Amino acid sequence: MNPNQQWAEQVVSWEYTAAATPDLNEVPVQPFPASLHEQGETRVIALDISAVLETPYVATAPGLLANYVRICACEQITTNVTATSEVFFVMRGSGRSETANGTITWQQGDAFTLPSNQGVTHFADEDSALYWTHDGPLLTYLGATPTAPRFKPAFYSKAYMDGEIARIREISMQQKRNRVGIILGNSDCAKTKTITHTMWSLYNLLPAGAVQKPHRHQSVALDLAVFSGPDTYTLIGKKVDENGNIIDPVKAMWATNTVFVTPPGWWHSHHNESDQDAYVFPVQDAGLHTYLRTLDIQFVR
């Protein structure tokens, strides 16, 4: 068979109106309990829903993978993935991470990012757990490997993030802003105002008794509840009514050190009916969406 005939065998086509919206499985609202990282040996626990997404690789969303990294006291673990961006948040414990760019120390509430790294080893001084997200699934889908880092690594201490929240808290609450939060950035990604060139993250305070009204965006959110009291949750649904309330929402409860997935395009609102301030750390593929001009973030009035 000559190449023309061979290549022609690959061809398929579809009538336009019947095929304009391919039938891909939706990203589900998916919780991942803290019990996954609170027991057992030192290991990486992939928050894998590839069976639902029908991706041939582990994934939490088509382009992102979230993991819990459990490290028992005085133990270590190496994480190494083909990704352009990695975001870590320290859920519990303290320790250090040895990277090609140097060794950083960390404790509960700190976050840090790495570009296309060649492997990093995490050492725990006490029982520790990291929330680790990256865009490895996107690269697997593309069949690509990174050729160069697109940003320099960054370290966001809990003290820095809490200080920034304290600075904006009063004015945000007085003006009833939709968030009491800080979008975390990297000076190499100032154009998109994101934590890496593909990923986005926010450190968001949901004060006791507060409601943060619905909004939606085309990026997926892998939300870590950093701290939460009881009766704190996110309502998630496809549509809002004329009063800006989400129709038939799914309720994702916040519980400290748990993760839930907010599907792309779905409306979501945050509710704290407890007497304790709550914090959430969502990670999204919104760096990529912002750059592609496809984020389409909308807020109810």
Ligand SMILES: [Fe+2]
């Ligand atoms: Fe959101």
